[in-house]
Amino acid sequence: MADAVLAGDAAKELDELGDLLFQVYFLALLLEEEGKGDLGQAARRCHDKLVRRHPHVFGETEAKTAGRVLENWEKIKAGEEGREGIFHDVSDRLPGFLVARKLQGRAAAVGFDYPTLGEALADLASELDELSEAIAAAGQPAPGAEPDPHVAEEIGDVLFACVNVSRLARVDGELALRQAAGRFRDRVELAASLAEADGKTFSALTLAEQDSYFDRAKEKSR
Numbered sequence: 001m002a003d004a005v006l007a008g009d010a011a012k013e014l015d016e017l018g019d020l021l022f023q024v025y026f027l028a029l030l031l032e033e034e035g036k037g038d039l040g041q042a043a044r045r046c047h048d049k050l051v052r053r054h055p056h057v058f059g060e061t062e063a064k065t066a067g068r069v070l071e072n073w074e075k076i077k078a079g080e081e082g083r084e085g086i087f088h089d090v091s092d093r094l095p096g097f098l099v100a101r102k103l104q105g106r107a108a109a110v111g112f113d114y115p116t117l118g119e120a121l122a123d124l125a126s127e128l129d130e131l132s133e134a135i136a137a138a139g140q141p142a143p144g145a146e147p148d149p150h151v152a153e154e155i156g157d158v159l160f161a162c163v164n165v166s167r168l169a170r171v172d173g174e175l176a177l178r179q180a181a182g183r184f185r186d187r188v189e190l191a192a193s194l195a196e197a198d199g200k201t202f203s204a205l206t207l208a209e210q211d212s213y214f215d216r217a218k219e220k221s222r
Helices: 002-007 010-033 039-053 066-078 096-109 117-138 149-168 173-197 207-221
Strands: none
Touching: 002 010, 002 173, 010 039, 039 066, 066 096, 096 149, 096 173, 117 149, 149 173, 173 207
């Protein structure tokens, strides 16, 4: 579904929405057969949760900014039955970028956050410096070797800091990374096509020659 949305393919979106809808109906039917609930109850719970968590829309609470809406939303979620601790209901089974973003959001809800995007960016720069130092100390790993634990830790810190910057910039890091990966794929394929048009095999070129075709592909794709 995400790929279809990013591609702007309406026909594919409809197809994927149908697959999602099938899963919802199917799982609701299993619950109904077990006597544990049905689709109507699921819809009612969704309705009630939306109303409860958006008092600025359905109630008397004032929230004039998106930040205030999110702040209220987190406070309401934290006060719901069964939710304890700062990092309530953050599943480790989510994709890494989403786990990081959710943990940072929970921490921000209790005031543990950088006040500005600039400070988060400075933290990212600091983490990059620490990664550079770790790589310099560890050296180039041999093919097939286990990763250096310190380098792995610092790479994790850099990625976490990068997610924080994207969060404060109001950018979905997961979607941004997908888009970057898509651009890379398209440009490499175009670079290979440009080389082929010149009678050359992309894989047989030197890195400098490949890079030259890649730059041409970037210009053509803009």
